[in-house]
Amino acid sequence: SVNGATRLTIQGDGFAQERQFQLNPVDDMFGNRVTLVSNTLSVPCDVERDSTHSSQIMCYTRPMPYDYYEIHVSVDGVPSMCRYSWFCSFRTVWYRTPTIESLSPVSGPPGTLVTVYGRIFTDVYGSNTDLSSNGINARFLSQAVKKLYRVSALGKLSMFQTFAEVTGVLPSEGSIMGGTLLTVQGRFFDETDQPARVLVGGLPCEVQSVDDDRITCKTAEHQMNKNAAVYPGGRGLKMEVWNNSWPSSLSNIWSYNKNTTGYWSQWIDSMPYVLPREMDYFTTRFTGFFVPPATGNYTIYLNCDDRCDLYLSNSSRPENKVKVAYQPYYVNDYTQLASQKSQVLALEKDKPYYMEILQQEYAGAATINLGLFQGESSYTEDQTDDAVNEVQDIGADYDVFDEEQVVTFDMWPANVAGVKEVQNVTVSSSCSDAVCSSAFFTPIAVSASAAEVETALNSLWSIKPDTVMVTKQQSSEGSHFIVTFNSDRGDFKRLHFEVFGSDTNITVTEVTKGRGNMKTFTLLWGRIPTKPIAFNASKSEVQSALEDLMKAECPGEILTFEGTDVKYFKDFENDTSKEMSVKMKQKTFNIANGGTPVDHSGFCGRWSLKNAEILFKDTTFFTNIHLIFFQLCFAYKGMLKDEVGMRFTYQDSKGTTLTLTTKINTIFNKVVGENVIISATETRKGGLWIRSLTGDFFRVWENKPQV
Structure with a gap:
């Protein structure tokens, strides 16, 4: 099980x-x-x-x-x-x-005999008794199917609802000025879930004491309503039946009374209500009050065998009732006919609304049922079939305009002598070359030669297609790299640097301020410069320089092969079909949330990874790990949370498997479009769709004020 x-x-x-x-x-x-x-x-x-x-x-x-x-x-x-x-x-x-599929009845006072139906193997529960009464060696621990969990008028989930019984009230009369000490007699009074509440003629009676078989309370002042013909009483509805009746119209039932042939009546506590199958050709009238559990919008559904009408008043007065739903012939559920569904009704909490159901049965099984849709719910479909999950479609509408810019040259100077930019990069470090050359590898070792620095700088996009020349000098202050920019552009911003340790210091000073010869210019897009463009360039030459900024090309400083210096590299370019890309995803990530390779232009090349949660996962088992990698490099498009996580699983010396998780805070650029309108469309209304109503949703009608 x-x-x-x-x-x-x-x-x-x-x-x-x-x-x-x-x-x-x-x-x-x-x-x-x-x-x-x-x-x-x-x-x-x-x-x-x-x-x-x-x-x-x-x-x-x-x-x-x-x-x-x-x-x-x-x-x-x-x-x-x-x-x-x-x-x-x-x-x-x-x-x-073992599974409970239904039970009968679904409500009653404590001690009610309940019949349980389902897949039940045994009547032994949690004991050492060998055999069940049916001879099976099994233990009883069942689950109920979800449809049995009903929502009560108090908003609670239950399969069976108990209630107290009132057997008498002493005294039966008292002053309309209030102050009468009233004793309510009955069974199963308690305050387990909430304090006891007594109403006399719809007005609160101040509770003085509560015992299992009696409640004492003090009545309030009561203004007599001489126009009231009926009053709400205890839970449930009154059902009146006339056997062997064939009205041509259901409204003819209003002419029936206790003296009409075949009459009998019964109190019912819940719906659906199933009448004895052997009964045929009869009519019924259900009367009482519907009491909403909360203020809100409600839709009432009607279903019966064979035809029926539902009337509801906007108050407790029967004369104000109107037909809100009807079923002219037999259908098997609530949703077959538009007439079975009422309009949306705005109802108030705890206010009694008079209601009537008229029904006629021809032959076969006879049932009557009301369904209720309430526009708000604290439950979900995973908890009960009475809940309906809200479904909304969220859309984003925005305006797209082509950007237009004009570059104008006004009084452009000619015959200007250019001056090359010269910068001095001073590097000082307290660690030895042997240590620094490995510890501070990325991207340039502190002990690098002039040629190594020159190669690294010449690979930068911000310098290409121009070049630099680097010489190196040593002094007591450290290593001095003299960088001369071989460019007609003239002035360059000071080189930017990063260090990965507190024992290394770098300073950059401008030795000679460059000056352009005015033969070329550059344009910046997202702080990235184009290649130098001649001031008298053609339209196509300017367009080519700008399009170069949008090409999917990897910068040269990103190593594209795995080895000693690169632990992991993936550009998603090996597979050119979607089918192969899915296989690549499974091989690379081996997880469900690794993202989906898609054929979109990415930072580098044709392919990129869409909606990836994990960028890298390695399940290789290492006996000892002495690998140090200082950089994680990836390009992205869209909105990212300002956080990168890392998880590491290992076994300690005792063989215990441990997992360490860390989060690295960072700042990702976020670009939000202008004039974006976010809209949500409700495609399915969420709420409670209660298909089985227990007696606490109803009150029987009485001819005089009730307790």
């Missing part, structure tokens, strides 16, 4: 028995331990100690999902081996799971 309570008997030898009844053992691993293990889950099986000895262990399973499980046993912390592995397995299946 997936609900647990299945008794397993494990046979073998060498099981613990001497300390089976030791209370609160110091060592939690002592004695026999049984665990059911699947591919994804480990679930303990609770050992029944008084039924366990050296050659047998008895345990009771816990609730667990449908799956195949291996049985693992340890004795005083030492794992035991299964002699025949195919005998040491267990499977949870639906047809071995």
